[in-house]
Amino acid sequence: MKFSCIIPLLLSSAVSAIWLDTNNKTTIAEDTALIAKGLLDYYEGYDYGGTIGMFTSPYYWWEAGGAWGSLIDYTFYLQNNTLVPLIKDALLYQTGDDDNYIPLNQSTTEGNDDQGFWGIAVMAAAERNFSNPDESTGKSWLALTQAVFNTMTARWDTATCNGGLRWQIFQWNSGYDYKNSVSNGCLFQIGARLARYTGNTTYSDWAEKVWDWMEDSGLIVDMGGYWTDHGGLLTPGEPYYYIYDGAYVDGNCTNVTKYVWTYNFGLMIAGTAYLYNFTEDEKWYNRTAALLRGSSVFFINNSIMYEAACQGAGNCNNDQRSFKAYFSRFLALTSIMVPATRPTIYQWLVDSANAAAQSCSGGTDGHTCGLNWNATGWDGYYGLGEQMSALEVMQNLLVEDLPGPYTAETGGSSQGDPAGGYATTATDQSPLDLDAGDKAGAAIITAVIGISLVGSAVWLLI
Template identity: 70%
Template sequence: MKISSHNLALPLVITLSVLTSAVNAVWLDTNNDTTIFDATALLVQGTLDYYDGTKPGGTIGMFTSPYYWWEAGGAWGSLIDYGHFMQNDSLVPLIKQALLYQTGSGNNYIPLNQSTTEGNDDQGFWGIAVMGATERNFSNPPNDDQAWLTLSQAVFNTMAARWDVAECNGGLRWQIFQWNSGYDYKNSVSNGCLFHIGARLARYTGNDTYVDWAEKVWDWLVDVGFITTGDWWFVYDGAQIEVNCTNITKYQWTYNQGLMLSGCAYLYNYTQDDKWLNRTLNLLNGAQVFFNNNIMYEAACQPSNNCNNDQRSFKAYFSRFLGATSILVPQTYDTIRTWLVASSNAAAKSCSGGYDGHTCGLNWFNGTWDGYYGLGEQISALEVMQNLRVLDVPGPYTANDGGSSVGNPAAGYGAIQTNASPLTLNKGDIAGAGIITAIIGVSLVASGLWLII
């Protein structure tokens, strides 16, 4: 994911709010399923207004500029859950086309059109999307090489192969390729994606090798100080490698807290190990920093009105991760339900802007649209509302209770195996991944030089 200088909060847009009456706000009664269905349908419509893949000259799977590739992965994950929560399969062809088009030639979500700028976290969010497709028993692709579970495993395997012990005693760098800004930075979101996907793969496949990996990532994040485990359990942004990751950037983002919180919840649900329950409950307690009167907000940037396009979507993933946590660890349900209800009611009031009368804003506190608009605002409101229905539909499936996706524990390296096969990566696999990454990098540089010549 990249730092964006774009900010769509144009003064003119605020003026336009005068032209749209507040009575056009999304109507929501959190105890009435019909209003939840109707409200989320409007928000999906607004979300797809930003989609480029069906427009002349657009790219399948991508949303309009200035939204980066990673956020497209996040949005497709939101829409997969929308179909599941609302029992609505109308978007299946569109979502399926997008997820398969962007896999890249290696079927690991490093497509050529993104590989010069792609970060570990970018790949991770597409991995989370297809992990959602796996657990929701989403319509299976015709090609087993692109089965949802196989793609999830491919993302995990290629990310794990980049684990870097040379700097800061472990962890993933923010960026994949060394020519990108941020290659010298290790952050919680990249490592959190690896942890989170590993936790979900462990639960889905029953393969404890993924638990071992999740424990490894957790221990490193705590040891390096990116996760605090004192009175309050917070997840900090990251640190530069030049000083051995000691100069920690102490920004706290909703999605980082959510990645770790729900990852722990998946692991507790699978292992029933009390340490994962304790970690879940402590991270949930720390998550209070993102709520004011039980209404969610992005604490690091929203009060100062300087959230960039990336940050304006973080509440979407946080809402999704909270919803999953609440059913995986029932002890958390009451707290999370209180947050989701209050935040949904507030978000609905913010969805009263634009020419359509249901464009959503960033600030959910002021009872109306705040003049901000964009893909992030739409999916954030969508996610917080649709997660009100977590108890009304089946929870995330596993391979043993209804999941049907075909897996390959060595995805990206070997042949298709069954979805319950053990993970069998050896040093050769990991070395091979490094070689593949290097070859891709060299070939891209060579291609660029050829074009210049």
Template identity: 55%
Template sequence: MKLVQRLVLSAGGLLAVAQVAAGIDLDVSSYDSIYDACKLLAGGVMDYYWGYEYGGTIGMFTHPYYWWEAGGAFGSLIDYSYYFENTTYVETIVQAMMYQKGDGSNFMPLNQTTTEGNDDQVFWGIAAIQAAERNFTEAGGDNPTYLELAQATFNTMKNRWDDDTCGGGVRWQIFPWNNGYDYKNTVSNAGLFHLGARLLRYTGNDTYYMDWCDKTYDWLVDVGFIDEKNWYALDGADIVNGSCTSITSYLWSYNLALMISGCAYMANYTQEEKWHNRTMGFLESSKVFFDNYGVMYEATCMPVHTCKTDQRSFRAYLARFLQLTAILVPETQDTINERMETSAKAVALSCVGGYDQHTCGMNWSYSGGNNATYGWDGYYGLGEEMSALEVVQALAAKYRPGPYTSRDGGSSTGDVLFGNETYKIQAKLLDLDKGDTAGASIITVVIGISIIALGYYVVV
């Protein structure tokens, strides 16, 4: 491999030169080698964690990483802990999940609620069901179980189902004052479908979850967000005159990831042909997210260098959910395992950047004549580290049992109605009428007096 020379901000904030001759040492057929590589990559993820720092927030990563991505990152670390039976980050993960669960145990914490979207909430709910399926260490005491956290998340989301526009579905944003409230997107609804499918398989409660899974999937197809001809998962559409007819056709890897794995959970549990066929259909279309060298990439933004902060983490979920699909639907294993091994080898050769000499970039392979050349592309961040970690640790899945259920060893317990009514959130904009008008007037007077008093103090 050619020497790679890049500039990156060092830990002290000074520009430093990293000149590297080799990447992460990885033998894709060796559990120990995979583990050693993932220790470095998991450490790279935690380099961005803010919860340890003075003035930081438990469960949050540094700027510019939003709250939802923290939920995704802890999902990555839950699997890391499970695959390698490593307890390094267990206490941190438990603390983060409990701190960010919110008063309703539905991942609507006060520090996020006013700006939280349905897609944000569901990624924490997915981390919770993932913890239940992995028999991850419970917080204990008066804290909710992981199953309860996932159930409360599902219940609050499905209670926002909106039949008044576009024939159903949940909106992107939860509250009317946020940009995106008048947009219905695939990720929010695919997340609801995905979480419901996992709860169905874990609990075996056909009565409660089966109908919601069918309903959500069918709506995604009927509204046109899922194209069953090409098996594409499109982005979404603005709500115009109550309809979602002008669809934004961007393809993002995490939308497909949620859909294929949700279908795989349904296929594994129901053994119905329709879910098996849907899984295979999405598997076929997933090839769009692998480049000419067979390496995973974000097809919509990476070729034109426009990937934003969130989008740089999307491949983490594609890797995680493809590997779950391979476990749940064995017919997909050969295709998925080959893609994971190819991508993992590219990751190992590409994560050679930074002062630590194993910082991961975004593009794991780039054109160098007739062959791919590998090396660090100069990008770095939480999304890059998460994506690299998920691709490599997916190789370890075959060494550990698949996701547990309540019938085969899963120990997390819950209540199907947990969070269903008590914590149902109904957004209400300030209604400037009658009592609200009086309240607003009092607030205005108080603020006005405070400003006058402050001005007098400054002058005197």
């Protein structure tokens, strides 16, 4: 059943929610199977006129990358290979001619953040030992990730704001004058994960460069020596960070947009956690802890996850309705990379998973998931983002049941190409000099328009 073919307002939310026992893997497996099936109701890849790897309108290409990342983890956590051929087809079809996730079918709509989410998906494929592409394709998950990293670092813009990635690439696209946390956060996390997987400090050096620029530009803000868990508790002397949405290049990035989004926190906290796991440098532990404290802004009564900047006002757009999915995924990865975060994160996931489960009681199937998990039953919202978010928060309860993300030294089988991403179908660009021993390739993107992630939102005052 395609939800584009139903009238949701005629459906009753009184159908019983799926039953979840967060301590019982069988119920988690049964529930996530139903939710994953609902997620794929939005897939158009095998429909007449559809495109492999893409979901139905109005879901953009970037969110497809996010969804495949969710399903890679689903196959891993649930040890369920049913969807492997589907996922592999999607990941390989969308690589583009230069194997850097700049496909021609997205040549007028792709932004830095969009490419980054596909890069994160194939990084997960490498770390999970997801079924490798056939050798005849000449592709590998690690090499595809490296190609994304190389093309993104080549766009590092020192002409304005002393660095940083713009939201867009070409000046004729709306958003070219904006440098946002999601684009830079994707590069930060990919660099951190590549460093851990390969052992190459060039990647971690780049990740640190991104962090320093975001901090210097006011996108990462130390909020001081007090933080609140929104349950009334104030703890003195412990710093916490906020991640703001972005800044305009006019005025040298001093005009900061002070919205906070779950996925920006997720990108950065998982990145710091990977860097701590790789380097054992105490500063990355402290940054992880400060981001975790700041993340409490996204939990009602320090319990149920919600999108603070738009959910309360009821104006979350299609993109924003998927953000909790990535936040759940990245929190779970953080709990593996930095075990001291596990008690807090696990409790957040348990409480949120229980709330999400009771929201998954809508639609004709009786288990369509809603947006507002703190509501009683289904709230009438439905879509790819809602399904993905419920799937992620439930399946990540199993994060400790299987080995953590592999590296090249601990069993990772994907082979790399450190110089991947060079353009062969567009004007060539010389590789970017990283340091004395390493280089990253670069490619020219044809055109970008991006997705409006700033939009109208109501800022939650703390």
